[in-house]
Amino acid sequence: MANNKNIAVKVASRTQLNEDIVRLTLVALDGSPLPAWEPGAHIELQLSTGNGTDEDAIMLRHYSLCGDYNCTDNWEVAVLREQSGRGGSAYIHEKLKEGDVVKVSGPRNHFPFKPGKKVLFIAGGIGITPILPMIQQAEAEGIDWRLVYLSRERSRLVYLDRFEEYDSKRIRLNGDVEDGFCDLVELLSTCDSETTVYSCGPKPLLDALENLHREQKEAGWSLTIERFTAKESALDQSGSFDVVINSTGKRVHIPEGQSILETLRDQGIRITCSCRDGVCGTCETGVLAGLPDHRDSVLSEEERADNDYMMVCVSRALSEELVLDL
Numbered sequence: 001m002a003n004n005k006n007i008a009v010k011v012a013s014r015t016q017l018n019e020d021i022v023r024l025t026l027v028a029l030d031g032s033p034l035p036a037w038e039p040g041a042h043i044e045l046q047l048s049t050g051n052g053t054d055e056d057a058i059m060l061r062h063y064s065l066c067g068d069y070n071c072t073d074n075w076e077v078a079v080l081r082e083q084s085g086r087g088g089s090a091y092i093h094e095k096l097k098e099g100d101v102v103k104v105s106g107p108r109n110h111f112p113f114k115p116g117k118k119v120l121f122i123a124g125g126i127g128i129t130p131i132l133p134m135i136q137q138a139e140a141e142g143i144d145w146r147l148v149y150l151s152r153e154r155s156r157l158v159y160l161d162r163f164e165e166y167d168s169k170r171i172r173l174n175g176d177v178e179d180g181f182c183d184l185v186e187l188l189s190t191c192d193s194e195t196t197v198y199s200c201g202p203k204p205l206l207d208a209l210e211n212l213h214r215e216q217k218e219a220g221w222s223l224t225i226e227r228f229t230a231k232e233s234a235l236d237q238s239g240s241f242d243v244v245i246n247s248t249g250k251r252v253h254i255p256e257g258q259s260i261l262e263t264l265r266d267q268g269i270r271i272t273c274s275c276r277d278g279v280c281g282t283c284e285t286g287v288l289a290g291l292p293d294h295r296d297s298v299l300s301e302e303e304r305a306d307n308d309y310m311m312v313c314v315s316r317a318l319s320e321e322l323v324l325d326l
């Protein structure tokens, strides 16, 4: 469930899990319990660049909660240093220290865990983070679960200590270098209509799973994924249309090649955003009339069909006009 309240939290500890991944534990500044959350939830860190006070001086970054979901004393996140990122992960790795205070909003959950009888988790790299509390819940509920945890090299796999309490037969670790690439077709051939596949990881992995899900429709397994980067359709900005700002009646033409978000910003209409890739949910905007062309990775099939909200950083319009709740 969305929770947009800002909370001040303190970095209680930071631990380097490997050369690229740092784990942070966060506690409320006043020591009070933190809001409860469910597996799949993430929080939004508001990182100040120190360059002025307007919203461009704040980087909003989203990280999956990966600790014990029964614990409200602290939150835990793990941050991968993105080599070609936009500065958020570099800031956390290089500047954020124990004792620093950060504003946080959330938790929000766009990757809810609703398991069937059997679950296959497929985690790629840092994509293990939202999966960890899902495994905790699956184990607690006696669900028949398996995990395939993929990485370039086995030495880059993190959080292996969390698996010690589980039956090792449920867990398969796969380093491309040591074990070769995981054969996804073979892996998914073990799934049936009682199996839900939950996956988080790099784009090629998730694209491959979505393709196989389409190809193996008759097998009946279902797929739920969380993306950290834009899917292909989010990059396509073809077609032009108009947006009407409901509160003022102002009409803005959205040209081909430019997003609603960028065009409105150019007109002085600011909408809070973060990823600009349709994966975080920050720019969610109400739709009062017209038909959005959803290109995000956040809304569920049902939410898309309702057409009540859209992510204006990537989504476009199927109608000539959209009236936005702005």
Ligand code: FES
Pocket: 272, 273, 274, 275, 276, 277, 278, 279, 280, 281, 282, 283, 284, 296, 298, 311, 312, 313, 314
């Ligand atoms: S800014 Fe992240 S979904 Fe639009």
